[in-house]
Amino acid sequence: xxxxxxxxxxxxxxxxxxxxxxxxxxxxCRRLLESGDFSARALRxxxxxxDVGADKPAMARSLAxxxxxxxxxxxxxxxxxxxDSRGWLALRIGPVRHKRPxxxxxxxxxxxxxxxxxxxxxxxxxxxxxxxxxxAFDFRVDRETQKLRRYRVRWHVVGEVTDTHAAFHWNGFSLxxxxxxxxxxxxxxxxxxxxxxIEDLGAALGAQWSEPELGPLVLDDLWSRYAATHGYVWTHKxxxxxxxxxxxxxxxxxxRMAGLEALTRSLAGAATDALKVTDTEQIRAVxxxxxxxxxxxxxxxxxxxxxxxDNQEQKPLFRAHCYFGGRPKxxxxxxxQHLNCYGxxxxxxxxxxxxxxxxxxIEP
Amino acid sequence: MSPPGRLDARxxxxxxxxxxxxxEELLQAVDSNLQPHQLVTAAGxxxxxxxxxxxxxxxxxxxxxxxVVYHLACSxxxxxxLPFGAGFPTLPWHCPNCEELVEQLEDLTFDVxxxxxxxxxxxxxxx
Numbered sequence: 001x002x003x004x005x006x007x008x009x010x011x012x013x014x015x016x017x018x019x020x021x022x023x024x025x026x027x028x029c030r031r032l033l034e035s036g037d038f039s040a041r042a043l044r045x046x047x048x049x050x051d052v053g054a055d056k057p058a059m060a061r062s063l064a065x066x067x068x069x070x071x072x073x074x075x076x077x078x079x080x081x082x083x084d085s086r087g088w089l090a091l092r093i094g095p096v097r098h099k100r101p102x103x104x105x106x107x108x109x110x111x112x113x114x115x116x117x118x119x120x121x122x123x124x125x126x127x128x129x130x131x132x133x134x135x136a137f138d139f140r141v142d143r144e145t146q147k148l149r150r151y152r153v154r155w156h157v158v159g160e161v162t163d164t165h166a167a168f169h170w171n172g173f174s175l176x177x178x179x180x181x182x183x184x185x186x187x188x189x190x191x192x193x194x195x196x197x198i199e200d201l202g203a204a205l206g207a208q209w210s211e212p213e214l215g216p217l218v219l220d221d222l223w224s225r226y227a228a229t230h231g232y233v234w235t236h237k238x239x240x241x242x243x244x245x246x247x248x249x250x251x252x253x254x255x256r257m258a259g260l261e262a263l264t265r266s267l268a269g270a271a272t273d274a275l276k277v278t279d280t281e282q283i284r285a286v287x288x289x290x291x292x293x294x295x296x297x298x299x300x301x302x303x304x305x306x307x308x309x310d311n312q313e314q315k316p317l318f319r320a321h322c323y324f325g326g327r328p329k330x331x332x333x334x335x336x337q338h339l340n341c342y343g344x345x346x347x348x349x350x351x352x353x354x355x356x357x358x359x360x361x362i363e364p
Numbered sequence: 365m366s367p368p369g370r371l372d373a374r375x376x377x378x379x380x381x382x383x384x385x386x387x388e389e390l391l392q393a394v395d396s397n398l399q400p401h402q403l404v405t406a407a408g409x410x411x412x413x414x415x416x417x418x419x420x421x422x423x424x425x426x427x428x429x430x431x432v433v434y435h436l437a438c439s440x441x442x443x444x445x446l447p448f449g450a451g452f453p454t455l456p457w458h459c460p461n462c463e464e465l466v467e468q469l470e471d472l473t474f475d476v477x478x479x480x481x482x483x484x485x486x487x488x489x490x491x
Binding site: 211212213214215216217219242243244245246247249296297299300301324325326327328330331334335 | 383386397399400401402403404405406407408410411414432439440441442445473474475477
């Protein structure tokens with residue numbers, strides 16, 4: 001199925017919506033609801049208790065008609081989409097002065113391509129949702145005509161705002177912004193746009209937001225609490241660091257003792273052999289010190305780990321690749337604090353809930 | 365052993381007492397190199413604050429600051445360290461890593477590194 005386009009009229013974007021000049025509001029809404037940012041769960045939940053059809057196209061048609069006939073509030077559809085987890089996450093802490101700024105409505109979001117803007121608010125208990133649309137252009141060679149074609153796409157970000165904090169959730173997608181190199185699509189550079197988008201929503205809300213101290217939280221607080229604690233399994237997945245002019249990019253395989261731990265074990269073995277140390281506890285202490293030094297004091301730019309309960313259930317608690325955002329904007333993704341999350345660990349919502357629970361004084 | 369250097373916390377605004385404590389820990393290693401991202405990750409300060417702190421260390425004579433040059437087309441690691449304040453490389457410039465001729469400043473990326481020669485204590489961080 002081609003999502004968001006008529007068959008044969010454009011490329012398939014999993015998480016962006018392509019503009020092919022829809023003739024009516026109904027057609028625009030229906031195609032939008034079929035696209036990747038609206039899950040089947042969200043569509044079903046928006047019409048709770050009512051028959052909406054078995055597949056996404058049928059559900060999208062039913063919801064679009066109900067919304068345009070004023071039998072369904074557009075805010076309900078958008079609220080359900082906002083409740084879904086996504087792949088990427090950015091956090092802010094701090095209060096907002098008012099949660100009901102004057103912004104374009106959820107109905108406008110669902111019925112027209114519109115302009116780059118935040119839409120909302122959409123109430124969900126103590127949470128207020130906002131959803132942003134942002135235009136991007138993708139240059140691709142049309143398979144049939146073999147001619148370069150410019151596609152106008154719309155990318156979405158969900159803003160989840162409470163009295164004490166905010167979380168921003170989005171999915172990434174690939175595109176090619178350079179018309180001279182249409183064969184090399186790359187990651188959509190969300191880090192160029194999100195800082196301003198978050199600032200814009202913050203200004204509309206009178207927010208006093210700041211970034212959480214993600215590095216100290218992950219590498220100090222969470223590490224001390226869980227890494228060597230009975231009942232938990234902490235697995236180092238990836239470290240990108242730079243210190244003393246040396247850039248390190250260490251990626252562990254999925255096995256528990258791999259990558260970084262194997263490297264520090266090998267270094268500790270060499271050091272303790274040279275010193276003729278045979279005491280296992282001392283060797284383990286050297287290993288732990290080396291690992292801590294490498295990850296915590298090694299100039300980490302980003303770090304990925306997973307945390308699971310160490311019992312029969314092995315309940316997944318948290319996994320994310322944390323980008324600490326300590327570099328100038330010319331360094332792209334490393335200039336913006338954010339996290340890449342995993343579906344098995346609850347995606348962006350699971351990660352946000354876990355981190356807010358561990359940030360002092362913040363209740364998720 | 366050199367006596368510790370001292371930096372007045374009031375010179376940089378927007379840094380909390382707890383963040384200064386973490387920064388002071390980082391500044392106990394003598395003869396160490398520090399880049400802004402190390403302060404951001406370890407202490408939780410913003411990039412701007414980290415840059416300001418390194419600049420103050422340089423001004424106080426507690427660190428030698430260098431301009432770190434990256435040629436991301438050839439390496440993720442820095443390709444050159446230049447004295448801070450001496451300006452950007454003069455173009456065209458030969459990348460010492462890949463030996464390619466760089467003709468536009470946009471092909472290079474820059475950051476700062478401070479070589480901290482003495483342990484540094486932070487004064488006035490609780491006020």
